[in-house]
Amino acid sequence: MIGGVQIDLISEERLSKMTSMEKIRLILDDVRQGTIVILEKGLAPEEQSSLIEMTMREIFPDGFNGIEIESYPAREESFLARLLGKVPESRMTVIGPANQLKMIRKDRDLISAWVSSR
Amino acid sequence: MFCPGGERTDCDPGCRMDIFSQTKNRFARFFNVFFRKRRSRIGIYGPPNAGKTTLANRIARDWTGEEIGVVSEIPHETRRALRKKDICITGSNGNTITIDIVDTPGVTTKIDYKDFLEYGVERDQAIVRAREATEGVAEAMHWLREDIDGVIYMLDATQDPFMQVNIMMIGIIESRHLPVIIVANKIDLPDASPQRIRTAFPQHPVVQVSSTEGKNIEELYEKMVNNFG
Numbered sequence: 001m002i003g004g005v006q007i008d009l010i011s012e013e014r015l016s017k018m019t020s021m022e023k024i025r026l027i028l029d030d031v032r033q034g035t036i037v038i039l040e041k042g043l044a045p046e047e048q049s050s051l052i053e054m055t056m057r058e059i060f061p062d063g064f065n066g067i068e069i070e071s072y073p074a075r076e077e078s079f080l081a082r083l084l085g086k087v088p089e090s091r092m093t094v095i096g097p098a099n100q101l102k103m104i105r106k107d108r109d110l111i112s113a114w115v116s117s118r
Numbered sequence: 119m120f121c122p123g124g125e126r127t128d129c130d131p132g133c134r135m136d137i138f139s140q141t142k143n144r145f146a147r148f149f150n151v152f153f154r155k156r157r158s159r160i161g162i163y164g165p166p167n168a169g170k171t172t173l174a175n176r177i178a179r180d181w182t183g184e185e186i187g188v189v190s191e192i193p194h195e196t197r198r199a200l201r202k203k204d205i206c207i208t209g210s211n212g213n214t215i216t217i218d219i220v221d222t223p224g225v226t227t228k229i230d231y232k233d234f235l236e237y238g239v240e241r242d243q244a245i246v247r248a249r250e251a252t253e254g255v256a257e258a259m260h261w262l263r264e265d266i267d268g269v270i271y272m273l274d275a276t277q278d279p280f281m282q283v284n285i286m287m288i289g290i291i292e293s294r295h296l297p298v299i300i301v302a303n304k305i306d307l308p309d310a311s312p313q314r315i316r317t318a319f320p321q322h323p324v325v326q327v328s329s330t331e332g333k334n335i336e337e338l339y340e341k342m343v344n345n346f347g
Contacts, residue, residue: 044293045286045289045290045292045293045294046263046290046293048286048289048290049259049262049263049290050259052225052227052255052256052259052286053255053256053259053260055227055228056229056252056253056255056256056259057252057256059228059229059248059252061231061245061248061249065228065229065230066226066227066228066229066230067227067228068227068228069227069282069286070282071282071285073280073285074289090289098227098228098230099230103282106280106282
């Protein structure tokens with residue numbers, strides 16, 4: 001088998017069938033094995049909060065030292081939507097091990113990243 | 119389907135919890151207007167080394183004469199949420215708020231003990247420091263979900279405000295409908311660009327300060343009285 005890095009692209013449809021904990025568990029299990037996870041639709045704010053908390057609880061010396069995560073900025077909601085308290089939807093998100101995935105550049109419509117193998 | 123709290127729900131993940139917390143916050147604000155909640159817990163959040171403890175110390179010193187925590191150039195000096203109770207802040211119009219300031223560890227998605235070695239910390243101490251820092255960040259996130267009534271989000275004005283952790287944290291704070299003031303700190307430094315922070319978060323009030331020198335700190339107190347009162 002050729003050496004390299006596994007990338008999992010997870011569709012919005014698949015994500016919509018998963019609970020918050022299932023999503024977070026899937027992300028952390030994959031990332032801890034060195035896989036880059038790309039979510040077609042990003043996590044909800046509550047899920048992001050839980051992801052940070054659970055990531056912290058799984059860090060250990062000379063092993064897993066956390067995640068690198070990037071997503072496109074949320075699209076601006078209309079004035080009416082903001083008035084109604086609509087939270088902007090998060091967009092495509094890339095998550096990987098902090099010691100393998102480095103962000104080079106991020107713009108409104110471009111994420112450029114460098115991935116190294118273990 | 120199970121929400122993070124573990125209860126069964128038929129809505130989207132996080133949705134039921136969101137609606138519940140929104141309703142709870144709206145009721146809390148409604149009752150605050152009429153009954154003036156006695157004390158609010160204001161969390162100082164932000165990435166590591168943004169100057170959170172320096173600001174917390176200045177607020178506590180200005181209004182109580184005492185400090186909260188130790189300041190250091192090594193990231194994650196604050197590894198436990200530190201709390202200073204009953205700080206009374208009076209605005210220029212005579213309005214007063216009573217708050218508890220909660221100084222939280224810098225929020226991040228990664229902590230490597232090796233980063234502390236660069237600051238001359240011994241390996242064993244660095245490992246302990248990293249472990250405490252991870253626990254502190256987890257605790258800070260828990261505080262934000264459960265026990266915070268308002269947020270001062272602290273940013274180093276010499277750094278890129280578009281870092282993902284900032285975008286995520288502001289999104290989390292907004293989803294909880296908490297009042298937030300963004301502080302662009304370190305404006306005394308030559309590379310500071312508070313305007314970048316205003317551009318990044320136009321939907322929130324931004325106050326530019328130097329916590330170390332106390333520059334513009336009065337404006338922050340005015341904003342705190344108006345936004346957290």
